[in-house]
Structure formats: C-alpha cells, structure tokens
Amino acid sequence: MPKGFLWLFFGLPLLVSACGTPPEVKALSTAQIGYFNLAIEVVQKQSEALILAADTIKKQAEARIDEKEKGQLANFEDLLANKMPATQVGKRSTAKETVERITQTSQKAAAAKANLVGDLEEIKQKTEDIRAYIEQMKQVQIALDAYLQSEQAGEKVVKEILSQPSTEQFLSFVDGLLPKVSGAVNELSGLIGGLAETKG
C-alpha cells in the first residue's frame, strides 16, 4: 500500500478529533476578545482615576510639607528674635544647633517631596504594567482564537466524513477503491510530501 494512503487513513481520525470544537465555543472565543477590550478600557479608566487621586494626595502632602517648613523657619526666627533666654543669647552651641536644624528641616522637606514624586512615578509605572498585562492577555486570546477558528479549514472534510453512517464505513469504502487509485498516487505524493514538511 502506498505510504501516502497509510498517512491518509491514520490522519483522518486525528483530523476528526481536532476539528471537534463546538461552534458555541468558537463564538465565545471570539467574544472573549471583545471582553478583553472592555476590560482594558475599564482598567484604563481605573488607572486614570487612581493616578488623579494619587496626584491630588501628592499635591496636598507637598503643600503640608511647605507649610510645615515655613512654620519651622518662622519658629526659629521668633526664637532668635524674641524668645531666646538672655543666658543663651550669643551662645555658639545654640546658634550652631539652630542653623543645623533649619538645614535639616529643609533637607527632610526635600527628601519627603522626592519620596512623593518617586511613589507617584511607581504608581504610574505599575498601572501601565497592569494595562500592558491585560493587553497581552488579549493577545493570548487572539492567538487561541486563531487556532480555534483555523479548524474551520478542516470542517468541510469532517462534515463529509460525518455525513457517512460511520467513519469505519467511510474508511472501508475508500479501502475498496484502493485498487483504482494507483494513477493518482504520484500526484498525491507531492502534496503529501509538502504536508509532511509543514508538519515538521
């Protein structure tokens, strides 16, 4: 028996099983892409809202930091101008500590603001990562859908096979015709050869 026909006999049942995806599942698979589009839109809106809220919190915190820093400078001015006890006036250590504290307060304020900027950037980056992830999930679904829909290519054959009372009957029918097919073997072998190449 020609090698090509052996493949045909064993290949048919395999193809039948591969093409068994119900149309409802295929439709759901395609619909799932639309669901992902909606999910992407929802996450996008949520991300915008989160970033907006985070930006507002950041601005409010920065305003409080500025206010606190200014308040401290005013306190030190008041201390030096009005509140310093006579025993402390002109004392080098007190003057030094005052200057150091003013500097420290400014440094803490700058560090706190930088922290807020860093956190906001991290929130933006993470929300972008989440958006990219869902987008990638959509791409996964598109790939799966392409596979499911590609089975349509084999459906015509399957339909014809399934229209027979049984696959066994179909196979025995073809088997009975085998003596007549020798003329077509050469032509078929080229196609089946190409088939094997794509299979690898």
Next chain:
Amino acid sequence: MTREELEAEIQRLKHGAEGLDEPDKTFKLNDIAQLEIELQGMALADITAALRDITLPDLNEMKAQIDAAVDATKAHEQRVNAFNTAFGLLKTGLGIVL
C-alpha cells in the same frame, strides 16, 4: 509602628514639649515637625505598597508563548489546507461521491 501610632506619638510629644523652656521647646517642636514632614512624604506609601504586592508574569515570556502558538496555528492550518487539497484531489481523481 503604624502611621496612626506615629501620629499619636507626635501628639504626645507635642504636649510634652509645651512644658519645656526655650530654646529646648523650639528644638523639640522642630523634632516633631521633622517627623511630621517625613509622615507627609509617606502619603502615597499605602497605595504604592498595595501595587507592589501585585505580581505580574513576565511579558516577554508571554509574548514568546503567543508567537509559538501563532506559529503552531499557521503550521496546523497549512497541514489542514494541504490535507483538504489532497482529499479533494482524491475525490475528483477517483470519482468518489460521498
């Protein structure tokens, strides 16, 4: 110490500082103010921490898997098309009527 505990501690220190003489009072209040500034710098920390807890798969790995699946689908489609062509030729050539 939680944020709430820190805030309670700041309030407690503020009351304690009220009884001090100058310049210690101003210096103590400055300590407290510096803590408050640090706390303000943590205003977004809870949101950032919550987002850090989200672990996402590697996108490049996902992309590689998608590419592999697409290639496999193309190969599958080519096999099916080749099979259909062969099958059609078989039907035509032999005059099979199903």
